[in-house]
Amino acid sequence: MDHDAAMAELDVSSLVVARVGSVEATTATTLPWVVLDGAGLPIAPVSDFLRELLACGNTPASCRSYAYDLLRWFRFLAATDADWRRAKRADVRDFVLWLRTCHNPARDRRSPDAPTPGSLNARTGKPYLKTGYAPATINHAVSVLSAFYDHHLQTGQGPLVSPVPPQSRDGRRLEAHHNPLEPFQLHRRGAYRQKQVDREPRAVPEDVVEDLFNSLGCQRNRALFSMFLSSGARAAEMLGMTIGDVHPGEGRIYVQTKGLGGAKEACPASPEAFAWLALYLGELAQDGHCPSPDAPVWWTLRGPRRPLTYTALRAVLNRINARIGANITLHDLRHTLCLRLIEDPGITLVDAQQVMRHRRITTTSTYLRPRIDEVIAKVHEHYTRPKPPPQPLTGWTYNPDDLADVFGNG
Numbered sequence: 001m002d003h004d005a006a007m008a009e010l011d012v013s014s015l016v017v018a019r020v021g022s023v024e025a026t027t028a029t030t031l032p033w034v035v036l037d038g039a040g041l042p043i044a045p046v047s048d049f050l051r052e053l054l055a056c057g058n059t060p061a062s063c064r065s066y067a068y069d070l071l072r073w074f075r076f077l078a079a080t081d082a083d084w085r086r087a088k089r090a091d092v093r094d095f096v097l098w099l100r101t102c103h104n105p106a107r108d109r110r111s112p113d114a115p116t117p118g119s120l121n122a123r124t125g126k127p128y129l130k131t132g133y134a135p136a137t138i139n140h141a142v143s144v145l146s147a148f149y150d151h152h153l154q155t156g157q158g159p160l161v162s163p164v165p166p167q168s169r170d171g172r173r174l175e176a177h178h179n180p181l182e183p184f185q186l187h188r189r190g191a192y193r194q195k196q197v198d199r200e201p202r203a204v205p206e207d208v209v210e211d212l213f214n215s216l217g218c219q220r221n222r223a224l225f226s227m228f229l230s231s232g233a234r235a236a237e238m239l240g241m242t243i244g245d246v247h248p249g250e251g252r253i254y255v256q257t258k259g260l261g262g263a264k265e266a267c268p269a270s271p272e273a274f275a276w277l278a279l280y281l282g283e284l285a286q287d288g289h290c291p292s293p294d295a296p297v298w299w300t301l302r303g304p305r306r307p308l309t310y311t312a313l314r315a316v317l318n319r320i321n322a323r324i325g326a327n328i329t330l331h332d333l334r335h336t337l338c339l340r341l342i343e344d345p346g347i348t349l350v351d352a353q354q355v356m357r358h359r360r361i362t363t364t365s366t367y368l369r370p371r372i373d374e375v376i377a378k379v380h381e382h383y384t385r386p387k388p389p390p391q392p393l394t395g396w397t398y399n400p401d402d403l404a405d406v407f408g409n410g
Helices: 003-008 044-055 060-079 089-101 105-109 135-155 206-214 219-231 235-239 271-286 310-324 330-343 349-356 361-368 372-384 400-407
Strands: 022-025 033-036 252-256 264-268
Touching: 022 060, 033 044, 033 060, 044 060, 044 135, 060 089, 060 135, 089 135, 206 219, 206 310, 219 235, 219 252, 219 264, 219 271, 219 330, 235 252, 235 310, 310 330, 330 349, 330 361, 349 361
Parallel strands: none
Antiparallel strands: 022 033, 252 264
């Protein structure tokens, strides 16, 4: 049976995709990440594509994200006994169907007593992650495949026709020459792109924020979460901050902003956050650990001290969530700050955009939409508000001015 006939009869729900290969970091500046196959050898077409990404100004973090999507694609091709150069639209279709039905191994980090996937948290109202791949993850994978095959289509190393359908009907990039003074128009979703829920801003309730800070048992965590909640910095930006990036006299910190190739931008921070930070750095000095201006700000608590990683920080937050019965993420703190700024009448929408470092004002304007819990509270107040008693009818009389106009003053 040829490959086309096999793909026509493929049942992706029973397909076993072996977790072979890996994404490994390298010491080469021109290729920070490499995708290895099952034999431990680099996949040459992926390496060539990742070099192209880096040359086009993408960050090593973006290359790492693309590498994992392509590793998943080559694992699927190995399971279906297909060659990447001869991949067709049916292969991409079955790949998407497999992602929609298979188990996401990243969810295996759950503890045995973790809440049911997809259920709502009673305190935050936010659902827990489901066991499969999210629609946004599938859409990202399709976009990566499209860029991968477009690159090899231009270099002549891949198939003559890309197996990934274009995003728009005419194959051009949507909004490539959009006038920023005009609103964005809705377009038809491309083939295999999944519907994504238009999520509301995920602000952490005030009582949950209070419980969060009450559960912090060290100066480092108090300084760290105060910085998150008052600066709006992302996790990678905060963990990449150095001692020299802290300017308490100016009330600001400097972080490497996402998407700007390592350029640093200023972020405001609250006086409370700087006070906790001073106490934390004082503890480091008492322990004989005095980082240089180029050293990271955040370190592990137990020796030998090491720079704090995202994995360790996420473990800290997971323990806090278990204690207070919530499912907060670090990015939720960023959403919370933006909503607080939006609700302050002394801060404009443009000011909030600058603090959050959104590229477009339309991104910041999504926080203007009322949250569902606020709407429910207002509607409940409407139903329970006592209605005014009906006014008794006092009859009616003629207006003297109207009578004067009809009959005259005599």
